[in-house]
Amino acid sequence: MARAYESRFENTVAIESVGGIVAARRIAQGEAFDFVVLASNALSALASAGHVDARTCTPLAHSSVAVAVATGSKHPDIASEPAVRAMLLDAGRIGYSTGPSGDRLVALVERWGLSSVLAPRLVLASAGVPVAALVARGDVELGFQQLSEVTDVPGVDVVGVLPPSVAPPTLFAGAVCSSARHATAARELLAFFASDACTPARHRNGMAPP
Numbered sequence: 001m002a003r004a005y006e007s008r009f010e011n012t013v014a015i016e017s018v019g020g021i022v023a024a025r026r027i028a029q030g031e032a033f034d035f036v037v038l039a040s041n042a043l044s045a046l047a048s049a050g051h052v053d054a055r056t057c058t059p060l061a062h063s064s065v066a067v068a069v070a071t072g073s074k075h076p077d078i079a080s081e082p083a084v085r086a087m088l089l090d091a092g093r094i095g096y097s098t099g100p101s102g103d104r105l106v107a108l109v110e111r112w113g114l115s116s117v118l119a120p121r122l123v124l125a126s127a128g129v130p131v132a133a134l135v136a137r138g139d140v141e142l143g144f145q146q147l148s149e150v151t152d153v154p155g156v157d158v159v160g161v162l163p164p165s166v167a168p169p170t171l172f173a174g175a176v177c178s179s180a181r182h183a184t185a186a187r188e189l190l191a192f193f194a195s196d197a198c199t200p201a202r203h204r205n206g207m208a209p210p
Contacts, residue, residue, distance in 0.1 A: 001198045008192075020099045023036060024036075034183070035176050040173045052175035052176060053183075056187055057173055058191065063206070063207045063208075064147050065170070066158050066160065066206075068150040069135065069141065073157065076142075095131045097124075097149075098125070105144045123140050130150075130153075136155030143156070148207055
């Protein structure tokens with residue numbers, strides 16, 4: 001999306017990719033960035049605290065939670081809520097992240113009353129370690145992560161995305177930071193990111209328009 005923007009406008013874009021919790025902390029600490037992209041609930045929290053301009057919050061993409069296994073492993077049934085529940089009960093170690101996909105998994109386990117049963121098998125990926133890496137190394141049998149994070153990763157097969165009734169897609173959004181030095185350009189950039197011109201890039205990376 002940034003490359004498409006640069007091909008049409010004179011500005012260049014420098015993006016630093018880090019985990020959502022790290023990004024939110026750095027923005028809250030006042031580190032100078034022009035814009036930030038996060039899950040919408042995390043972005044709303046930054047807006048409420050005055051760290052980003054709430055008027056510029058712009059929905060950018062929906063991302064579904066996917067289930068991944070090591071290449072060549074059996075693909076479990078994830079077509080329905082009962083099937084997903086049975087998969088978790090039958091699985092060994094289950095990897096998840098500190099981001100929205102991990103929040104969805106934890107909420108699901110709690111809703112089903114399985115916290116005490118599954119707690120010994122849940123493996124939280126360390127900061128900066130993709131869930132896909134845990135799957136590829138064989139550290140976990142199942143991995144729960146945004147589809148865009150597990151697609152085309154060597155050693156990993158994507159089983160599919162969880163049904164919306166099990167884990168609704170996560171909305172990612174962007175906003176201009178209060179510390180922005182190029183606020184006008186950042187607003188223009190976010191508007192372009194939200195436009196139909198970026199729909200092909202979203203689809204190629206396992207996301208959907210907002």
